[in-house]
Each structure stands twice: as structure tokens, then as C-alpha cells.
Amino acid sequence: MQRLIASLVTVCLCPSLTAAEQHGFSMELANLDIEQLMNIQISSVSRRDESLSGAAASVFVITSDDIRRSGASSLPEILRMAPNLQVARVNAYEYAITARGFNNRVGNKLLVMQDGRTLYTPMFSGVFWEMQDANLEDIERIEVISGPGGTLWGANAVNGVINIITRNAAQTQSTLVSATAGNYERGATVRTGGGAGALAWRAYGKASKWDRTWLPSGAPGVDAFQRQLIGFRADHDNGVQQFSLQGEVMHAESQDRGVVSGVAIPAVELKSRSLQAHWNRELRSGSDLSVQAYYTYSMRDEFVLFSPESSIFDVEANHHMTLDTGSATTHDVVWGGGVRHAYDDVEPGFFSIYIPKERTLDWQNLFVQDEISFGDGRLRVTPGIKFEWNDYTGREHLPSLSVAWQADAHMLWARWSRVIRAPSRFDRDVYYPDKPPFLIAGGPNFEAEVARVLETGLRGQPTDSLSYSMTLYHYDWDKLRSATALPFPLYLVNNIEGDAYGVEAWATWQLTPKWQVRGGFNTLEKDLGFGSDAPDTVGVNNATLHNDPDYQWQVRTRYDLRPNIQMDLQLRRVAELRIESVPSYTELDLRIGWQPTANLEVSLTGANLLHRRHAEYSPIANRNLLNRSVAVGLRWML
């Protein structure tokens, strides 16, 4: 268990997902003799599913094979494969992504991490997706957990957690070149690696370019975009302790964005860099310790909205142990804590200003979770709690309790959680317009948004070829963000409450060794209202609260036409977004991959094939339409 967060998943959500999978192949296996090997249980019955059948949560895993066979060239496009997410592309480079609703391009209820490093910005406690890039070739898997993860991950994991896990450098010691070129985007990735003894490293670079999209009027958009990424990862594993060091530098910019009312809008420019280290040590049998530290810097030069420059420094540690009490129960305990320190400096945007302009924020947390197995392990009860301190609201508590009952190939689970979204800079410090008199004057009394969540699910693998997962959830929302009633200035307050509920389900069916069909859908209903008799001027029917599709479904098929020719089709339907009047749409993606030799792959990818152009987000006045696109790809392992 090498990485902090990954190890938390392992320990707490899915005891069946093991160390070897966390950091690739375990050298310890090589030291066992053949008789010892005979006695080791594998973690999953089917390697195709990377089975997370032990997790008392709604978890969907995107594997590296899924990523390669999707033909997707960016993280958001990959995430479309997760049937428990809502992904809407806003324009060439912006995305709105959430689970279980409240989607918008500055959505704030989803926690996203890469190898345990948070990708979030303290500006609005969400993710600027255009600032996130990854070397897709070296992603081992992406775990998409819909639902709260506050006890383990803290005050942002309200509607879901996305954990992007990259491969150990020991697994990427070859040189790889991949390139795609199409009518809409072009990109190339180069990775090389090596190692000596227990040390392995890789270095990589990636460049991508997207053409502008189109406006509903037929005029071209102003959203052409390009992004470059370079990075490295080094791993050292001596069998007892593992150490890894990773770093990345990203630069991106859009085209100049035209002239609006006589004002020239310059390009968006984005920069980020990060350095992170993980250290993991196995202690006594069934016990291990992880420590992680990272530093990230990001800069977003955006004339219209605002231009934040921010740094985050974070250290976390956790200890996991299995306690054998000698009775019929066993305890699998994980506990730990962390501190985060952030500094930011925000240049005013065209409309808004942050007061104070610079701010330092600190967070601390402590958590403990105990998975108690009874008897033969069929019944597991897992209580846990996290305490988190932040500069705005002081101490917050995030408890959860789950129960899982394993009956042969099926597992029934239920979980109750209380989770919060802590105030961000946006909630407290945003003023509009950029100079007095202000119409909006921050949220000096803004508190944390709270959700009490009840979930229940059934999942299983009744046969070798069929697996499924179904989840029902109910959110009791309290203290959602609203504004005060007139007169001006308005203040941001927590005056909206209500319910949200829905279903998430998916299944994978391996019809023949060469043909797999996967289907999934989700539904969402919300019933929100004002807590007191003082509604704000906007009401609850606005784009930040109610701009979600009622349902989505998708079907994917993977077919091996020949052992070296693979065809993948993905059909998806997304219901209309009523608030912004975005029509429902159905789209089809296709990829054909051919390996003329074992080291070379040539692919043809078509995306959004059913329509010449379609919309996924935004009201008509500032909507961008996405093109049908085709691309050829080349992937060469040297």
C-alpha cells in the first residue's frame, strides 16, 4: 500500500483491492516458492472488473485498458465512461463534471485526486478541468466513487470522489510514443523510463491542441486551446518500504477571445506545477504506515472571471492495522491526520473582486475508521469519523456508518454519512461589482453546506461473465448557498434545503471471450426550497442548483474482431437541462484499433458521430456547439 489515499481505499472501502494492485507487481511474490504461491488467494475473481466487490460504496473503476480503448485524449472525456458521473462539455476546453447533481462549471461538491494529491482549487472548492492533464498512457486506473467520502477524504467529498492512480515507475520502463491527429484535435505523448535495482523512474511530455468550436449562430467560437505537460515519477521499493516522488509542470492557453462591447478579451493562460512524495512502510503483519506530502502551485490568468494564483502545501499520514481480538470479530483500523496550508492572491476579474485580495488558509484533520468483521467475515460494520478544522467555520465533524452483508456472489450494503462542504474563498470573500457600491458583498456568515446521506446498494458477480451494481441514494441537504433578500448589498448565506434522490446502476456482460457489453444509467430528482421565509432574488431554479439531467444512460460494447483488431462503440444519452434549455442528446463514439505488430497500434476514433454539432451545456446566448470529430492515432512502444 504505497499511496496514502489509495491505501485508504484499500483498507476501508475495498479490502479486496490489494497492495500489489496499488503499486503494480509486488516483488515479494517473486521470493515465494511454488508451494507458497499455491496458497495465495487472488483479490478478484475476474481481472476484467478489478473487482471492488467488497466496497460498501457505489464504485466504478475505469481501467487502463478502458482508457486506451476509449480513444479519449483528456481526463474529462475518459470520465464519460463512468455511469455514476455527469459530464458536460462546455466548450473546447471547459467541462462541468459532478456526481449526483449540482453540476456547473464551478461545481463544488466533487473531490478529485491524482495519486492522493487534490486537484481542487481553494477559490471555489472545485476543479478547473482545463487545468488538469495527465499522461493517460500511464494511468493504472481511475476509481470513481459516487456518494460521500467525507470520513476518509474530508470536507469536499460530498457527492463523490475521483481518484486517478498512475502506474508505478517500475511498470513503465520502456519508451512509448503516441500521437493523434484529427479534424478537431491533435496531440502527442512521449514517455521513457528506466531503472536499476529497486529504483525505477519515468519521464514524460504531452502536448495537445483543440480547435475552436462553433456558436449556435454558425459563427466560429473563440475557444481554441492548447496545453503542454511534462512530468516525472521515481519509485523505490525494497520490499519493506516504498518511496515515490512525482512532479509535473503544465502550461496552457486559449486563443484571444475576441471583442465584446468594444473590450478586447485576452486569452486565458493557465500554469501549474506540483511536487509530491509518498512513503509507505510495512510494519508488523497486517499493519502499515503511509506519509504523503505535496506542494502545488497554480496560476490562472483569466481576465473576465478572476485571476487566482495559489499554492497548496499538504502533509498527511495514516496508519493501518488489523487487530485480532482473539474472538470471532476482527478489526481493520485506519487512522491518521493531515494539515493543509494554502496561500492565494486573486487579481480582480471584469465583474468581481475578492476581498481580501490575498489570503492564507489552514486546514487540519484527524480521522479514524474501524471495519469490524463478524464471524466468517460475511457481515462487516464500519463506523468512522473525521474531525476537520478550517479557518472559516472552525471544527466540523464528518461521521459515517456502513454495514455490508456478503452472500456468496452478491453483496448488500447500506451507509449513512454526514458530510459537509466547507466554505471556500468564493463563498466568503467575493464582491460584485469590482468596486463599491457593492451589489454582492461576500458571505461573512456563510457556513458549511451539510448533507445527511443514506445509500443502499446491491452488487455482485453471479457468474464469471456477468457483474452488476445498483445503488439507491437519498440526500437530505441543509444550508445550501443562497443570497439574502433585497435590499442591496446581498450577502451569501445558507438558506436552501431539501432532498435529492436517485438511482445508479450498471452491469457488464462478457458474452463471449471477444465480446463485452456494458450498460449503465442514473437518475436524479431534487426538491429544494428556502429554509426561511426570505427567498433571495434568484430563487432555487437556477443553473447552479437545478441544471442537471433527470437521467442519463450509456451502452458500450467492446469487440475483438481479430486478436489484433478491436472495435469499441459507446452510445450515450443525456436528458435535457431544463434551466439552460439544453436539449437532450444521444451521441455515439467509435474506435477501431489495429496492432499490426505487438509494439505498434494504429487507431481510428470517431466522436459524437450522430450529429454534425450538438450542445451539452450553457444557455443559448453563450453556448458552444461540439463537432463531430474523427482522428487517427498511432501508439508505438520502442
Added chain:
Amino acid sequence: MKHARFWHCWMRVVPMALLLTAPLWADTPAHAQSGPSEYDLKAAFVYQFLAYVTWPASKPPNGPLVIGVVGAGELADNLAALAAAGAAPVRPIDIRRLSVDADPRDLHVLFVADVFDDEADPLLRAAADAGVLTVTETLPRPPDAMINFEIVDNKVRFEVALGRARASGMDISARLLGVALRVVDTP
């Protein structure tokens, strides 16, 4: 950027991390029992097989043992990690990712994943005839597979077609046969 603040932060954070973890460092490390993935385990088996197989005299007695892998990238990755770590039960190993129309004659071991139905049969035959240890994971065992993995109670087991191996001038040690699920003597 206020670097001073970050150093200040370091000064607070490092002691806390040390404090949190200090009592645990004294513990003696041990090999934790954990459940690896199916291909982790199969890679370990393939690696062990190298010590229990005698190849025909037509194979060069020196140089690396060449393992070809068809259609199981994770298994190839795992073996490559072993090779990169310099782990060698007998001789250095060399991993090659192959397609089903590859020429197997230079190999010592060929692993074919279970996604090919009978399309890999010609490759397996050519390999077996050339004195290559053919390893598969397909039920029923392909006719030219010498070792075929099966999963029994979540554990990796294997059948050995000793007759087929001997027909190609190879031999498999009694220790390996002793732990096999079944041993088939007919060629």
C-alpha cells in the same frame, strides 16, 4: 509567492507528521499477507516455472530466457518488472509482447491469454513443436498447451500436459508435477 510562509508551514507540519508516526517506526517490518491480482500471481508462477523446466538441447544453454506474452499486458508488465529488478531464478529473463501471428521459435516460454478462442492454436502448436513451454489459461486446455492455469476457490492452479512437453523434448520436474491440479501423460 510567500516562501517564508511555506517554510513556516514546514516547521509546523513536519513535527506533527513525526509526532503522529513516531511510535510506529520502531516496529519490525514483516511481509504482510495480501491478495495480489490474478496476473500478479500468474506472473509469479510463470517466473517459478523457469526453474522446473528442462528445455531441449536445441535451445542455447546460455543467454537470457525469453518469455513471449500474447494478449495479457498486465502479466507482461509484471514479468518486465521482475526482469528490470534483475530477478532471475536461473538466467536473466527477457520479456516480449507478441501478437498471435508471431514467430515463437526463439522463445523459451509462451503465455497466451484466454481471449483468443482457437485463433492462437497455430501459434501454440508452432511454439510447442519448437521446444517452447506453452502456458495458457483457457478451459478446456488447448491441445498444444503444456501448462494451463485454472482458478479454483480464488487460487491459481494449473494442469500440466507432461506428455505434450516430453513429445517436444522437454521435461518438467517432479516438484512442479507434485503441486499440479492434474498431470496429463498423453502426448
